[in-house]
Amino acid sequence: MAQIIGGLGTSHVPSIGVALDRGLHDTPDWKPFFDGYEAGKQWMRDAKPDVAVVIFNDHGNSFFLDRVPTFAVGVAETYKPVDEGWGPRAIPDFQGAEDLSWHLVDKLVERHFDPLVCREIEVDHGLQVPMELFFGRPDAWPVKVVPIWVNTIQYPIPTPQRCWDMGRVLREAIESWPGDERVVILGTGGLSHQLQGARAGFINREADLAWLDGIATDPEHYRNMTREDYVEQFGSEGAELIMWLVMRGAMDAKVNLIHKHYHAPASMTGAGMVVLENAG
Amino acid sequence: MAQIIGGLGTSHVPSIGVALDRGLHDTPDWKPFFDGYEAGKQWMRDAKPDVAVVIFNDHGNSFFLDRVPTFAVGVAETYKPVDEGWGPRAIPDFQGAEDLSWHLVDKLVERHFDPLVCREIEVDHGLQVPMELFFGRPDAWPVKVVPIWVNTIQYPIPTPQRCWDMGRVLREAIESWPGDERVVILGTGGLSHQLQGARAGFINREADLAWLDGIATDPEHYRNMTREDYVEQFGSEGAELIMWLVMRGAMDAKVNLIHKHYHAPASMTGAGMVVLENAG
Amino acid sequence: MTTPNPIPDTPLFDRKGSIRGYRMNKMAMALGNPANRKAFLEDEEAYLDRFGLTAEEKTAVMARDWHEMVRLGGNLFFILKISAVDPVPITQIGAAQAGMEHGAFLAQRLGKV
């Protein structure tokens, strides 16, 4: 059976990609941010995963408001980076873990999830940036991907509990897959930020730091929060953090917090990551 | 609060629409079929609903295989009939019950359904034909609609139990809506038919007749069947009947079977309808 | 559904068919657009080439070989649009699937006399 060898949480701020494109990696603004990811990159090199299941939201790039999926799962052979308005980025296409994707879809539907199943679709910075943060800029990505989109833009967005439950089903699905793939699961988005309204620029460092520990040690606390609680504590766009719950729901009740990093602001966002391993 | 004043089940065979377009209504092939719907039409005239919630599947018209939603809910102001290849049909556009639709979406997501939320979309014969069968060919439809699409084309399709559960949430949502709308809910599709494979032309009159009674008196039996059971008993395309379970799940445990009609074959399909009222 | 479909003579349109028939079904889906129907009627082969159909797929479509189209992953709901452009009764398509003569199909499967 395939196995989940680690759960990662990370921001996916678009300006991270821009910073990498423009070689701003070592500028005073960005260096502390990128330096903190070195441990995560090293962990990834050692862990040698075959597949990354990436939970993220689209940001008005692959989905428009004409048809908004609550959850979508990619089953494509290949995913190209989408042009978000700034033109194409010089990063490789993503190869899909096509067979595993279909298996996850089967299990999700059997377990009463209702995904949009996507065979022809591009991926935006929500997937691109986490891949760059953990794998750098290779000529070809060292893992295949299963993209899973969560609606965090148009209300109603899914509840934290629903995200958690999806994680549990994904784990069951991965562990019932007859292959021997080593799988990492990435919950992305956040941390605290708000782009719209008079509270724009809201960052909550205290809540962010509590989150980075609590997602490891006390996930029930975050699972039991309402969507409104997320918006209040983490900002209207920081509510994206519900997507880390999909990752966390796929892990053991007890996990080891292997690495942790926080930096604020990255652009207008509290930013950071965790690396978790199952502890039984 | 809004209330469900009746649950209807009906076939939505495309050739019914063609027969109406070509004035074949009274030909020997079609007359017995259409005659059987007169009681349903009369029931509808007497019931005077404001809104029809129509559960149907798309048939390769509004959705392609690039992005297949397990469930989709319309929230549009207006739905045009889609051109299915034969050109536009001379039937009026459908007005959406926009506010109620959004309320259903809110409740569905809160209750852990994951709909695709559609604001710009056309509807195919899956919705058109049931409307014509129960409302005839008015200059304007006398009800607003909430279209709900169920994937019955690309596997995995949702389970019968999931369809049932959706019906229960829809009822809760409708009854928690502060308006005073009178709502009918239509489960459409079937009855037995198969278009593909060496078993094409399969019709199971016995199973169809049992269904028309059993959906009223013994829905648990059909809820507990597997998707494969449906294909085996009703044919690969007859498995659409799972959509009647959404309607049935929205009704009382006990219902009165007010009208029933069966005719086979309509084109290549066992065809018919039921009218159900809640009995407490 | 992860296991092969166990119901005799009844293909289910699962991942395999969906992947295999993707090009053909996309071509057929596009016939919902009047401009594409015109293009199909004016130069069918050029139209099929636009969607990258293989030689095998093109032959099946151009011969209106419904059985072969389905074997290659065509799904009836999409490829039926070909029968909107070049009319053929659905029962004849059914008969082709069943491998029966049309009259025999109507009588034996649908109970028509």
Added chain:
Amino acid sequence: MTTPNPIPDTPLFDRKGSIRGYRMNKMAMALGNPANRKAFLEDEEAYLDRFGLTAEEKTAVMARDWHEMVRLGGNLFFILKISAVDPVPITQIGAAQAGMEHGAFLAQRLGKV
């Protein structure tokens, strides 16, 4: 979410915004296509007219009035594409939302010195 959002100064993009801002967001979404970006740069008003924007919406877009665009239902994730075509830092857009001068916004909200 059926109740008005209770979090101060924090609009949620619910049905009202989605419906109200539909045209503007669709126009902005289309800027993901290079041909549309070219059209926008060459004749912005003609481009906006293609998407049926109202006079009020056009004025807000053409003035790059981010606060007003959001008030009219624009969602940042869509309308940000305007800042891809006509560059402006995201923090300046944030400052406009907050109703603050850019430097003050950077200092007070983001803790930059």
